Amino acid sequence: MTNENAVKLAVLIDADNAQPGIVEALLAEIAKYGTAHVKRAYGDWTGPSLKGWKDQLLAQSIQPMQQFAYTHRKNSTDSAMIIDAMDLLYSERFDGFCIISSDSDFTRLASRIRESGLIVYGFGERKTPKAFVSACDKFVYTENLQEPLAAPEEPEPARVSPALVKQLRSVVEAASDEDGWAMLSHVGQILTKQAPDFDPRTYGFGKLSDLITAITVLDVDRREAGSGKHAVIYVRDRRRRTGKS
Structure with missing residues (x-):
């Protein structure tokens, strides 16, 4: 699936x-991964709690799926979403699913879809339980779709932790050649496999290359890829220059 x-x-x-309020930014994010052939929103549209959604449904061509709350303390919306998801999965018309929720009830659904060989993108708030995050191929925190990004040369110390630096160094080493250089695209792929919620926007940067440049523990080398092609970015642990471990 090279053609997104x-x-x-x-x-x-x-x-x-x-x-x-996230819908416009959410759909723009989803467009990076593919084309939304089905867009459905689930809830009890007869009540006042979803009033803010109604204008968005029309503007973004999202189909409202009515689900009455038959009993208290039981989330019938989740059940309806899961049933529809399985129907769509069995139709074999899709390459992947985008599940927008911060609810752990969709953990098994995400796992089941992936078991069928389809990709799952999750979208939810930072409060989303880790189990659901880990069940997705990639998980995007909706706060990252709204927050302003820092300039590349201005890292946010509170966000860029020693644990992040250690993780980046470890992944670069795992993806590197004999000289220690690794393609940035490969580094990004491994990071997402290790942590589906990894996102440079969490640390205040729009791109992984901006984050790596700002924290200054890795060398960055932009190599020409040929006429009319974008330069390929390679990264290396700076300790490789001095031979330190």
């Missing part, structure tokens, strides 16, 4: 558990 525009996605939104 050809990737067919089913977008399922738990409207009871997501904010309508």
Whole structure:
């Protein structure tokens, strides 16, 4: 699936558990991964709690899926979403699913879809339980879709922790050649496999290359890839220059 525009996605939104103000940025993010062939939002649209969603449904061509709350303390919206997701999965018309919720109830659904060989993108707030995050191929915190980004040369010390630096060094080493150089794209792929919620925007940067440049523990080398092609970025642990371990 190298052509992202050809990737067919089913977008399922738990409207009871997501904010309508994120929809425009959310769909723009989803467009990076493929085309939303189905866009559905689930909830009890007869009540006042989802009033803020109604304008977004029309503006973004999202189909509202009515689900009455039959009993108290039981989330019927989750059940309806899961049933529809399985129907869409069995239709074999999609390459992946986008599940928008901060609810751990969708953990097994994400795992089941991945077991069928399809990719799962999760979107939710930072309070989302780790189990659901880990069940997705990639998880995007919705706060990252709204927060302003720092300039590349201005790292945020409170966000860039020693643990992050250690993780980056470890992944670069794992992806490196004999000289210690690793393609940045490969580094990003490994980071996402290790931590589906890894996102440079969490640390105040729009791109992984901006984050790596700012923390200054890695060398960055931009190599020409040929006429008309973008330069390929390589990174290396700076300790390789001095031979330190």
